[in-house]
Amino acid sequence: MSLVDDPRGALADLTRPEAWVLGVSAAFALFLFVSLLTGALGPSYFLFLVGLAGMYALLSFGLNAQWGFTGLINFSVAAFFGIGAYGSALMTASSSPIAGGFNPLVGLAVALVVAFVLALLIGIPTLRLRADYLAIASLGLAEVVRLIVLNERWLTNGSGGVRGIPGFFQGWPVLSTFPEAMPGLRLEVIPGSPVLLETAFWQASLNVLLVLMFAGAVYFVLHRAHQSPWGRVLRTIRSDEDLARALGKNTYSFKMQSFILGSLIMALAGVFYTHLNLYVGPGDLDPITTFYAWVAVILGGSGSNRGALFGGIVIVTIREGTRFLNDAAALPIDPAPLRLLLIGVVIVAVMRYRPQGVLPPQRELIWPSAVDGGGTPDTPESGVREQKGGGGDE
Amino acid sequence: MSEGALPKEDAVLRVDDLQKSFGGLAATDHATFAVERGTITGLIGPNGAGKSTLFNLISGFYEPDGGTVEVNGTDVTGMEPYEVAEHGLIRTFQTPRKLEGMTVREAMLIGPRNQPGESFVNLFARPGTVAESESANLAEAERILEEFEIDHLATQPATDISGGQMKLVELARAMLAEPEVLLLDEPVAGVNPTLAKKLKEQVRRLNEQGTTFLLIEHDMEFVMDLADPIVVLDQGHVLTEGTPEEVRNDDRVIDAYLGGGT
Numbered sequence A: 001m002s003l004v005d006d007p008r009g010a011l012a013d014l015t016r017p018e019a020w021v022l023g024v025s026a027a028f029a030l031f032l033f034v035s036l037l038t039g040a041l042g043p044s045y046f047l048f049l050v051g052l053a054g055m056y057a058l059l060s061f062g063l064n065a066q067w068g069f070t071g072l073i074n075f076s077v078a079a080f081f082g083i084g085a086y087g088s089a090l091m092t093a094s095s096s097p098i099a100g101g102f103n104p105l106v107g108l109a110v111a112l113v114v115a116f117v118l119a120l121l122i123g124i125p126t127l128r129l130r131a132d133y134l135a136i137a138s139l140g141l142a143e144v145v146r147l148i149v150l151n152e153r154w155l156t157n158g159s160g161g162v163r164g165i166p167g168f169f170q171g172w173p174v175l176s177t178f179p180e181a182m183p184g185l186r187l188e189v190i191p192g193s194p195v196l197l198e199t200a201f202w203q204a205s206l207n208v209l210l211v212l213m214f215a216g217a218v219y220f221v222l223h224r225a226h227q228s229p230w231g232r233v234l235r236t237i238r239s240d241e242d243l244a245r246a247l248g249k250n251t252y253s254f255k256m257q258s259f260i261l262g263s264l265i266m267a268l269a270g271v272f273y274t275h276l277n278l279y280v281g282p283g284d285l286d287p288i289t290t291f292y293a294w295v296a297v298i299l300g301g302s303g304s305n306r307g308a309l310f311g312g313i314v315i316v317t318i319r320e321g322t323r324f325l326n327d328a329a330a331l332p333i334d335p336a337p338l339r340l341l342l343i344g345v346v347i348v349a350v351m352r353y354r355p356q357g358v359l360p361p362q363r364e365l366i367w368p369s370a371v372d373g374g375g376t377p378d379t380p381e382s383g384v385r386e387q388k389g390g391g392g393d394e
Numbered sequence B: 001m002s003e004g005a006l007p008k009e010d011a012v013l014r015v016d017d018l019q020k021s022f023g024g025l026a027a028t029d030h031a032t033f034a035v036e037r038g039t040i041t042g043l044i045g046p047n048g049a050g051k052s053t054l055f056n057l058i059s060g061f062y063e064p065d066g067g068t069v070e071v072n073g074t075d076v077t078g079m080e081p082y083e084v085a086e087h088g089l090i091r092t093f094q095t096p097r098k099l100e101g102m103t104v105r106e107a108m109l110i111g112p113r114n115q116p117g118e119s120f121v122n123l124f125a126r127p128g129t130v131a132e133s134e135s136a137n138l139a140e141a142e143r144i145l146e147e148f149e150i151d152h153l154a155t156q157p158a159t160d161i162s163g164g165q166m167k168l169v170e171l172a173r174a175m176l177a178e179p180e181v182l183l184l185d186e187p188v189a190g191v192n193p194t195l196a197k198k199l200k201e202q203v204r205r206l207n208e209q210g211t212t213f214l215l216i217e218h219d220m221e222f223v224m225d226l227a228d229p230i231v232v233l234d235q236g237h238v239l240t241e242g243t244p245e246e247v248r249n250d251d252r253v254i255d256a257y258l259g260g261g262t
């Protein structure tokens, strides 16, 4: 990122929405920081929220790799998330009705393999057909996976869910005992409201470390893929699949790769969730997760990785913020409907004023070193994206 | 009948007894013809004669009901479009295809076939190779845009340029795929005379450099000037084939265009 070598130049390069998002994010971070210092927001809970934000970011990354890149309509985000969550839970938990007790890395691997196979199975019959077939099939898949989890007690423990899940770093040197080994800290920045950092805090910070690793790795992969000829073929398929075919691209294979990649990322979000929450149940496969992921991607800007990250954070803010608001202001309505209302308002506002999303893909997407070689154009870039949204290609 | 009558020794494309019907309508009706390597072959016929359908059959977009298509001596009947493209045949579409959110040169970069960077694994395993080929392709794209005298459009949004410029970009992009035979569906429809002239020069120049063309066009002046031989299609079958002179003076062709049928 050029922000480091040339901060002023980088700031001047920002488009208006980018600057706007940066400003709001900074204000929001400041607000969180003050809440932390005054003790209004518990530090462990805050880190839990960061973990949750990372999880939603992963889900939106996954959906973005399918819908944003290639235009694949996947309504089974919750199913792949659930596969990841249950896959790792069933492999690692002490109460697992099947294997159980394995190292979380084994759980991770199993979850990814199962998600891979499932993506392949659903992709083979649908990806050769028109886009709507995948949409319909995935809608069915989500329900099938949820019902299997709910009803196959021998496999999943049914409605009881899976308990006794270890933290992800259990069994690792140093990290497995890190939370207990850390001393409890007491910070008193504002007299009278001390901030306590205890075992739970260190445990939560490990989770944050984990999600940062996951999300960081995924972002790195997607960012590179997006700028590559591979990503360019996907974007061509999204705009006009026949054109890609006419130019000799095996679009079926590309769609399959994009679908599998996205599904694996969603499963990764599920794996993280398992070790964050330490309990998974059939309720975790409710379609609301799919809904949130779609909102996050559309809100952030389809096709944009930064947008997906932004959208994921907004979702968590709304999801948890409504809870907070309710406690603080004792609103006469329940947080759950308030949450959906807020999300509805946000969607309507975005669709009305910024149909391309808040942070649509910004730059011309060419492998960076190739562009640096030739003369870098700096003129019409923002214009490209601005008018793209005007076309309303969603 | 004189269909496909001219002797073709070195045919880059051979269409034999091709058939396709939609419901009761025979859109392609036992069509047979060949495209000789190195030529610019014209394909004309009244609206609805089945020209675009023929392109779709040849390039693998439609599955024929019968007959065969050969590209470079290989039978490509029933193959996927990308496989046909791999055998050296590239086609464009009658309506220009827009690529949302891409710049012109970005849209050009889809052209080159089998780029190392189209493999997901290579992006991480061999980033150096990917970068090299991307640089080379970008340079090549910019060179072709220059030859087409539209290099000033390189960083414009691909959806912002005029219909005529879009046709030029499509032709330029198709050239990046290095086809042996290029099928153009109405390359100058809706293009102003100046750009059409430019397009004609480009096609001629590329042909001299070795690319074979098969082009559909309603603009008679354009086809007659550029193409030789010309294949005339009517109601799905090949009515005749000949030099522009022969075709122009053929009564059956005139009849077909006046809507009389054969």
Ligand SMILES: Nc1ncnc2c1ncn2[C@@H]1O[C@H](COP(=O)(O)OP(=O)(O)OP(=O)(O)O)[C@@H](O)[C@H]1O
Residues within 6 Å of the ligand: B022, B025, B027, B045, B046, B047, B048, B049, B050, B051, B052, B053, B054, B094
């Ligand atoms: N996918 C399709 N389904 C049904 N009918 C079709 C289809 N494609 C083409 N046709 C019909 O086949 C006939 C030939 O169409 P085609 O588009 O090939 O004609 P054309 O020679 O390209 O005409 P034009 O010069 O107007 O482009 C027309 O009657 C058309 O309606």
Ligand SMILES: [Mg+2]
Residues within 6 Å of the ligand: B051, B052, B053, B094
């Ligand atoms: Mg046509």
